[in-house]
Amino acid sequence: MIAVLLILIPLLTGLAAFFFRNEKAVRSWALFSSVATLAVSLLGLTVFKDAKYLFHECEWMQGLGSSFAVGLDGMGQVLCLLTAVAYPIIFLSTWNSSYKRAHNFFALMLLAQAGLMGVFLAMDALLFYFFWELALIPVYFLCSQWGGERRIQVTFKFFVYTFLGSVLMLIGILYVYSHTADQSFAISSFYKADLPYNSQSWLFWLFFIAFAIKMPIFPFHTWQPDTYEQSPTATTMVLSGIMVKMGVLGLLRWLLPVLPIASYSYGDTVSRLAIIGMIYASLIAIRQDDMKRLIAYSSIAHIGLMCLTIFSENKIGFQGVMIQMFNHGVNIIGLWIMVELIERQFGTRKLSELGGLAQKAPTMAIFFVIIALANIALPLTNAFVGEFLMFTGVFTSTVTKYNILFTVLAATCIIFAAVYTLNMVRKIFYGEANALTANAKDISLNEKLALGVIVILICWMGVYPKPMLDLTNDISDSILKISDVHHLLKK
């Protein structure tokens, strides 16, 4: 029931939002809807933890072997919680931005949420594909309608890129489906599908490219900085905070367990791509002057680490990835809120045009510094826990010979992250105030509230990550068990 509600609430409220005519009303309606979703998600974590509440299956396309199967496993819990937490924060922090035709804006935002929830919850490959595309359509409209100057071309590139990836994945899904024992799209049948190695090896790329485009992994990342830059910031938060996790989840839930042998044999190739992407993106981030682009490249680096860890295939790494998915979402949304605040106040995102804000807006500076430190993964912040687990995972990996080399190379990105993040803090908040920033105002109550939640989450997860570790324990075990190649190779 919980799983169905998580999709239905944003879907229905989103459809209803199209019919609002008053901007203020639709804003409150969207906030109300997102809080309701959050409440349901929390209930699923605390009160209704039993499987009978979390899983739901009903008939859908009987002739095809597809059913409407949704469910919350540990990873689903984490990601749904992230989605549910992120939306109220996004709506709160952008409360003062005004949009033309606001009812459409909020309706599409909520529909995107429904699509995202569906991706995280789907336990049926066809349903997964449905939601995978459905999350994309509202985002396409959001970016091309409310974005920056070059929005139409940029968003279209993004759309074609991801659409091409997902139709290739559709072929993969259909092929696996035709090799399942009971001709079914159910996830359990997919895990048991009998696929010889030579078909796994090309199937792997059909799936991987779809997920790699979404995450994005080098060299499929070129749409990302442009799209983040041109989208309205609220949408960028959805894109970078939540939507990239679709790709990570895809790797963990649909790639590794379904194609274990190919994942094992191509693991090193993918890891190399991930590392190239991490270093490359970090270096570019250092040279960026536009805040949005800087954060976009920083995100590529962080996601690259997740990909690297996934293909090192061990439990501690999996847990690290799942925890870091949540943390990365929280942190990057925090950063985007800052961008939005600065852009709304000064009309620019250029680091070179800002400076000396710390004296004028001390509260903002405090919040920003905490979030920036979390972005660098300093101890006591949430990202430290995640990254530490992930590095441990890569280092102790038994599926690759190059584990030490990979760890060392990936770890350089922590240093790069410190360089670009602290540089950004320095350029915005310190130095002399210029004509633009001389009359800066500090942040307002709703923004304080949103940022406060983020900072609390950062500290809480940094100091006491045990709830998250418990949540991701079982699912990491089971993914590892299914995708363990050692016993398969023996056969």
Next chain:
Amino acid sequence: MMFSSVLLKQKSAVRGIAITGLAVLLLVNILESRGISFFKIDVSGMMHFDRFALLSISIALFATLVFFILSAKDMEKIGADYGEYFALIFFITCGIILVASFKSLLILFLGIEIISIPLYILTGADKRNLKSNEASLKYFLMGAFSTGLMLMGIALLYGASGTFDVERMREMIAAPGVLSVAGMLLLLFSMSFKVSAAPFHFWTPDVYDGAPTAFTSFMATIVKAAVFIGFIRLFDETFGISQEKWQIWFAVIAAATLFIGNITAVFQQSVKRMLAYSSISQAGFMLLSLYAMNVSAKEGILLYAAAYSLATIGIFAVLNKLNDYTFEGFNGLARQQPVIAAAMVIFLLSLAGIPLTAGFLAKFFMLKAVIATGSGLWLVIFAVVMAAVSVYYYFRVIQAMYFKEGNATIAASGGFKWSLVGLAALIILLGIFPNLLIYWLYF
């Protein structure tokens, strides 16, 4: 219908009769497929009304009904002979029924001709327009040529097997000789011509562009889908045994059609011409069903026929009301007519094959059918890459409607809007529950 234009002076009355007549036909046909028939005609075993035929006829009749509801009013603009247009369309419907249910190659030929000849007239219906005349002549010459090929093919097959009956012929040509192979190829080519598959597609853009928009809508959708039904019946029943022999032909034709249709559509400036090429590329996708020729292909082609026809009729109906047929002509339509623009988005998404629309499931069935054959994987990958290309030109319309400034206006009545909304809802409904359609095949 023919006499109604003489007897009735009022155009709305003619329209009313046409719509009622078609609705009655549809109802009778549906009842027939439920096992309730009113009268029996002896067809001497030359026609065979199985579930597949009845369902495809129902789809064609329903799509024609939708077409009448949306576009019948616009036919007034074309010329003075309002009633005759309806009469010709009813003739075509008759041909469609023959093609969908033939059991003898003669009936197939008859059906194709009954479809084609009124279409030549309809294409040239706009008498004072030079382009319309040119299109009509082109269509006629090329059509006559392909009819000749078809007749020759049938003759050769008759020579090889001594019968016109498809089932007896199937037994006779189990061991194919020169005559039967040549006959089959000629039939294949002439049918490819009728569904505008590459490299037999050259007439399509000019004819579709030149013909009055309302009739383009009809011939690009319902007629084309119906010929496909005939096509699949022909190759399923007659040549089913020698499948592996001609399969590669279909692979090549499908790939070429997809490639030419999609790539050329990208470069079009006029939406009407773009839709002509889009119809070629959609035909390429439908050809995949002929390549696969299994259960899922037969289910899929019906779904495809419905999805493609309904969406394209919707787009043409809107296009018909615009003054400017270029992409710029759609600029800013969303501001002026939000309801129509939203319905258009659903039609276009359906054509592009985005989930939750019927178009997605149609493409899905095609891909599934090909993958189930276990071969032709390159064809599937090529097809989806081409589907991604098609997003480019379909989304140009969406971009024009929503993200560009302009003042495209449409004088549309409330009824027109509601019909469009209903049509869009139907497309989404089929996209979520394809079984609503496919179950008719079995129950």
